[in-house]
Amino acid sequence: MTQAHPHTFDHGAAPGRHEDHGTAGQGEILDLDAEVLAEHTVSLIGWLPLKSAPHRIVDLGCGTGAGTFALLDRFPEAHVTAVDASAGHLQRLREKACARGVEERVRTVLADLDGPALPDFGSPDLVWASASMHHMADPARVLRAVHDALAPGGLLALVELAGFPRFLPVSAPEDRPGLEERCHAVADRLHAEHLPHRGADWGPMLAAAGFTVEGExxxxxxxxxxxxxxxxxxxxxxxxxxxxxxxxxxxxxxIAALDRLLDTDGPYSILRRDDLVMRTERTAWAARRT
Incomplete structure (x- = not known):
């Protein structure tokens, strides 16, 4: 996805569902997320309890295409409908599709998933929603709509991050240890009202929407x-x-310590550190329309 809020800093790094603000910077984050987590995405796709290779896939909240291209690689006969609220993200995705020679297998749809109704996707065999569902104002409504759109026996793969990844050791930076965690604690408080479903247990909501949860x-x-x-x-x-x-x-x-980390020309730049580790947790649910 998706993902992420294009006009605020979101700890899910997922694609936005509202207007197209800050697309370039958000697109860079999404591309980096896709690059770093590529192996994990492939692993999650391989884990899905699919009864047969899907031919019609929807990437819901596709962002710049991390899931779209992983799914196209995994299922060479499939076509993907990539859906996002950001025209900039979709343009970036189309450019990638052309560069990879798979543009005929990708359809992009600009849509606000909090709108009155989802676009008509046909009857997909698989819906992939990675780091996007927690952005929905009414995710229960969206889940019901996805359930009804899926072909009978079709699968929804819902993937969420626990939060924005951490990178620095707790002891860093040396003059202000614990800085990164303090930054995220403040951001969490500021965004709690806007992202109440981040970190949710999606199993009960999937069941309430009519799905049978077959794996977590x-x-x-x-x-x-x-x-x-x-x-x-x-x-x-x-x-x-x-x-x-x-x-x-x-x-x-x-703030001064943070600025020293962000100064790419300075001696304390985060790019000069050799102790960075990307740490996060992803949880996936596989839910079937029976």
């Missing part, structure tokens, strides 16, 4: 920065965005 899988993610330089870039972009959210709520000493 929690995956802990720990990716060392030495494995991929994208980890450092992800940490940099994430902290840049969070700074704008928390600047007025942290003491000046914390």
């Amino acid at each position: 899988r929690a995956v802990e993610v720990n990716i060392e920065g030495t494995r991929s330089e994208a980890v450092g870039r992800y940490a940099l972009e994430g902290l840049r965005r969070i700074r704008g959210t928390v600047a007025g709520a942290l003491p000046p000493e914390d």
Whole structure:
């Protein structure tokens, strides 16, 4: 997805459901998320209890296409309808599809999933909703609509992150240890009202929408920065965005330490650190329309 709120810093890194603000920066975060978590996404797709290879797939809250392209790679006969509220994200996805030579297998749909009705997707065999459902104002309504849209026996794969990934050790930075966690604590408080479903247990909501939950899988993610330089870039972009959210709520000493981390030309740049580890947790639910 999706994902994420395009105009605020969201700890889910998922695609937005509202107007198209801050698309370029959000798109960069989504692309980095896709790059760093590619192996985990492939693993989750492989875990799904599919009875046969799906031919019609909907990527709901597709963002810049992390799920879309992983699904196209896994199911070479499938076509994907990629749905998002951000025209900028969809344009980025179309450009990637052309570069990969799969544009004929991708259809993009611009839609606000909190609108009065979902677009007509036909009867998909699989709906993939990664880091997008917690953005919905009324996720129960969206889940019911997805249930009714699926072909009989079709599957919904719902994937959520526990929160925005952490990267720094608790002891960092040396002059303000615990800085990253304090930043996220402030952001969590500021966004709690707008994202009340983040971190929810989606099993009961899926059952209430008429699904049969056939599997739940929690995956802990720990990716060392030495494995991929994208980890450092992800940490940099994430902290840049969070700074704008928390600047007025942290003491000046914390903001100064944060600025030193964000100064890519300075000696304390986060890109110069060799102790970064991307830490987060993803939980997936596989729910069938019976």
